[in-house]
Amino acid sequence: MHIAVIGAGALGAYYGGRFQEAGAKVTFLVREKRAAQIKEKGLQLKSKLGDYEIKNPAITTRAEDIVDPDVVLLSVKGYHLPGTMKSLQTLANNGAYILPVLNGLEHIGMLQEAVGKDKVLGGLCFIIATLNENGHVVHSSKFHRLLYGALEPTQTNICQRLDELTKHANMESLHCDDIMLELWKKYMFITAFSGITTAVNLPIGPIRENKETFRVAEIILDEMKQLANQSGSEVTKKDVEDAKNGLLALDAEATSSMHQDRRKGLTLEVDHLQGGALRLAKARGVEIPYTDAVHGMIKPFENA
Numbered sequence: 001m002h003i004a005v006i007g008a009g010a011l012g013a014y015y016g017g018r019f020q021e022a023g024a025k026v027t028f029l030v031r032e033k034r035a036a037q038i039k040e041k042g043l044q045l046k047s048k049l050g051d052y053e054i055k056n057p058a059i060t061t062r063a064e065d066i067v068d069p070d071v072v073l074l075s076v077k078g079y080h081l082p083g084t085m086k087s088l089q090t091l092a093n094n095g096a097y098i099l100p101v102l103n104g105l106e107h108i109g110m111l112q113e114a115v116g117k118d119k120v121l122g123g124l125c126f127i128i129a130t131l132n133e134n135g136h137v138v139h140s141s142k143f144h145r146l147l148y149g150a151l152e153p154t155q156t157n158i159c160q161r162l163d164e165l166t167k168h169a170n171m172e173s174l175h176c177d178d179i180m181l182e183l184w185k186k187y188m189f190i191t192a193f194s195g196i197t198t199a200v201n202l203p204i205g206p207i208r209e210n211k212e213t214f215r216v217a218e219i220i221l222d223e224m225k226q227l228a229n230q231s232g233s234e235v236t237k238k239d240v241e242d243a244k245n246g247l248l249a250l251d252a253e254a255t256s257s258m259h260q261d262r263r264k265g266l267t268l269e270v271d272h273l274q275g276g277a278l279r280l281a282k283a284r285g286v287e288i289p290y291t292d293a294v295h296g297m298i299k300p301f302e303n304a
């Protein structure tokens with residue numbers, strides 16, 4: 001299987017590396033600066049679950065150069081999505097399916113519009129990873145789960161081919177029958193987790209110690225459940241409870257990637273995540289006032 005990775009950042013380089021380690025052909029489609037860094041420093045994964053060095057990584061800056069791609073692992077930040085559309089169209093026209101692993105949900109419709117519904121799979125990840133000063137991946141969580149699944153019946157075959165690959169790969173992978181439900185559950189979780197940690201500029205521990213603060217996250221979970229239900233996804237009360245228990249089970253110093261980005265003064269996915277939820281809520285006539293308030297609080301930190 002030939003996997004093209006767009007966005008050789010934390011997730012792209014990590015999962016791209018794991019696919020290559022499992023025997024896939026992997027090509028990284030990168031921009032000039034990242035291409036130069038990879039040429040100079042190479043591409044390594046540093047992980048308690050197994051280090052890996054991608055020897056002679058195949059990189060290109062032109063989608064046209066990627067021959068016979070089967071799947072595109074799309075792992076850019078939400079605000080970089082528009083800049084990838086032309087490349088995605090080229091790769092989809094050359095036969096590839098797009099497997100986006102961004103947080104959020106709005107990108108699914110955007111991608112389907114750009115390359116056609118049949119070409120867009122559903123995907124998401126549970127992992128904590130970042131790039132260090134050499135552009136190598138530092139994977140710091142004990143988990144590295146990749147969920148994927150068909151959004152259209154025509155995608156069964158490509159998902160089965162992914163099953164074959166992922167079963168040999170050093171990652172936890174799950175082929176989901178209802179990937180849209182999983183996308184909504186993650187969207188619910190991340191909207192609350194990234195919202196509260198970024199708004200109060202604290203990891204989860206001190207947030208939990210102040211029940212008034214933790215309550216804000218709990219209410220956002222409820223609001224996102226309602227939004228999911230009104231959007232046709234059967235997120236249940238138990239899913240909300242599981243998400244809350246997930247927040248309670250995290251190490252005290254654990255925090256969201258958005259909060260880590262706030263600490264580093266990087267651009268944040270506020271518009272893609274909380275902003276996207278507000279746009280959907282407006283379209284569906286759902287009230288999500290706590291999400292709205294937290295969106296307002298984190299907005300000043302959105303742009304680097």
Ligand SMILES: NC(=O)C1=CN([C@@H]2O[C@H](COP(=O)(O)OP(=O)(O)OC[C@H]3O[C@@H](n4cnc5c(N)ncnc54)[C@H](OP(=O)(O)O)[C@@H]3O)[C@@H](O)[C@H]2O)C=CC1
Pocket residue numbers: 006007008009010011012029030031032033034075076077078080083084101102103125126127128129130131257269
């Ligand atoms: N990191 C994590 O632990 C987790 C992240 N996520 C989600 O995954 C998504 C990706 O996050 P993450 O991997 O951390 O992000 P990173 O910022 O580490 O990586 C994104 C990469 O995309 C590249 N990029 C942007 N535009 C283009 C383009 N047009 N062509 C080629 N490359 C491009 C950037 O390259 P350049 O160097 O050129 O800017 C950058 O290296 C986000 O939606 C995030 O919320 C989900 C779970 C966990």
Ligand SMILES: CC(C)(CO)C(=O)C(=O)O
Pocket residue numbers: 103125126127128190193255256257258
């Ligand atoms: C919650 C977590 C770490 C899970 O992957 C995440 O997606 C993020 O912080 O962006």
